Amino acid sequence: MSTMLQVIGLCRFSYPTAGGSGFKLGRATSDSSHALYETRRLQTRLWLFRTLCLPTLLGQTDPDFRLIVLVGEGLPEFARKALDRMAAGHPQIIIRAEPEFQPHIDVCSRLLLEQRDPSIPFVAEFRMDDDDGVGLSFVAELRRIFALSRGLIRREPRLEVDFCRGYALKLLADDLAFKPVVAAHWGVAQAFIQRSDTRRTTMNFPHYQSWRAHTAISCARAPMFIRCFHGFNDTGDRWDKLRADSDPEAPAQSEARLPELLARHFGLDLETARENLRESALAG
Numbered sequence: 001m002s003t004m005l006q007v008i009g010l011c012r013f014s015y016p017t018a019g020g021s022g023f024k025l026g027r028a029t030s031d032s033s034h035a036l037y038e039t040r041r042l043q044t045r046l047w048l049f050r051t052l053c054l055p056t057l058l059g060q061t062d063p064d065f066r067l068i069v070l071v072g073e074g075l076p077e078f079a080r081k082a083l084d085r086m087a088a089g090h091p092q093i094i095i096r097a098e099p100e101f102q103p104h105i106d107v108c109s110r111l112l113l114e115q116r117d118p119s120i121p122f123v124a125e126f127r128m129d130d131d132d133g134v135g136l137s138f139v140a141e142l143r144r145i146f147a148l149s150r151g152l153i154r155r156e157p158r159l160e161v162d163f164c165r166g167y168a169l170k171l172l173a174d175d176l177a178f179k180p181v182v183a184a185h186w187g188v189a190q191a192f193i194q195r196s197d198t199r200r201t202t203m204n205f206p207h208y209q210s211w212r213a214h215t216a217i218s219c220a221r222a223p224m225f226i227r228c229f230h231g232f233n234d235t236g237d238r239w240d241k242l243r244a245d246s247d248p249e250a251p252a253q254s255e256a257r258l259p260e261l262l263a264r265h266f267g268l269d270l271e272t273a274r275e276n277l278r279e280s281a282l283a284g
Contacts (some may be wrong), residue, residue, distance in 0.1 A: 002120065004146070005120065005124055005143055005193070006120040006124070006196065007124045008116065008124070009068070009127060010108055010111060010202070011053070011067055011070065011127070012108070012129070013049065013070065013130045014045060014072070014130070015070045015072050016036055016072060016100050016101060017101065017102060018101045036072075037074070037075065039076070042076065042078075044282045045131060045232065047276075048230075049130040049131070051277075052131065052226060052268070053129075053132055054093070056134050056136065056226070056268070058092070059136045060137075060139045062139040062140040063092065065092055066092055066094060069093060070108065071096070071097050071098075074100055080097070108127075109201040109203045112125055113201060117196070118197065121195060122146065122195060123193070123195075123196040124146065124191045124192070126189070127202055129188075131228035132188045132226065132228065133268070135163070135224035135225065137224075138224055141219070142161060146193055149193075153193060156214070157198075158192050158193060158200075159192070159193045159194070159215055159216070160190065160192055160214050160217070161191045161192075162189075162219065163220075163224030164219065165182050165219075165221070165223050165224060166181060166188065166189065166226060166227065167262075168229060169227065169228045171228060171230035171277075171282075175274060176273060176274055179242055179244045180244055180245050181243070182220055182245045183242075185209075188227050189225035192205060192210070224265070226266060258270065
């Protein structure tokens with residue numbers, strides 16, 4: 001365990017809160033993304049968590065972190081058992097079941113605060129969705145930036161670290177489509193570093209607006225996130241509005257080098273993921 005910086009993340013797995021989510025429990029409707037416990041939706045989210053989110057975390061070059069997975073006490077049994085199986089044997093992954101419809105900031109902040117070690121003076125907190133992925137060096141890079149920015153961190157109440165280069169991923173009926181993007185303050189691969197004795201958490205800072213009130217470090221050197229677009233989240237039609245940004249390492253070869261780059265930065269085997277998607281028949 002690092003003696004100076006603790007790294008803690010939070011992931012809501014289809015948890016409906018009293019505010020901040022816009023989601024409702026119930027049967028599927030014409031807008032099935034609002035039926036959090038609908039079977040097909042949960043199957044898709046489980047597939048994404050298993051294929052994208054969890055492997056990028058368990059493959060971290062620095063495994064010294066914790067991720068809290070927040071679920072509702074009423075989550076269907078098949079989904080809870082699947083999550084328990086995926087987390088088994090991985091002490092970094094902590095599944096917490098809570099009563100539904102608690103205030104969003106309250107329940108998330110409480111769980112983050114419970115994981116803080118008061119003997120470690122600083123904490124870096126991040127949040128991610130169950131269909132997001134982070135680069136394999138995410139935790140290591142947070143520690144490197146912390147070490148390089150100690151003077152700044154002592155002067156400021158907190159520091160935002162925003163890894164703003166990555167990939168948008170669209171889940172199609174039988175394929176996975178990627179766009180390399182640069183997107184500042186998107187909330188994926190974004191962390192707040194502050195003293196661990198403060199009662200505020202990453203949940204208190206809106207990820208799009210935090211730069212207005214805090215010092216921020218923007219890191220665009222290498223891809224550090226994958227954010228997913230599909231029919232079971234709130235991304236809507238934003239995929240078509242995203243402008244693809246070329247790979248800075250080899251702009252003319254971005255598409256051809258995609259499998260290599262995904263494997264190197266995220267540990268993702270693109271061909272295997274595509275085959276698994278076709279076999280699962282989940283997306284669409």
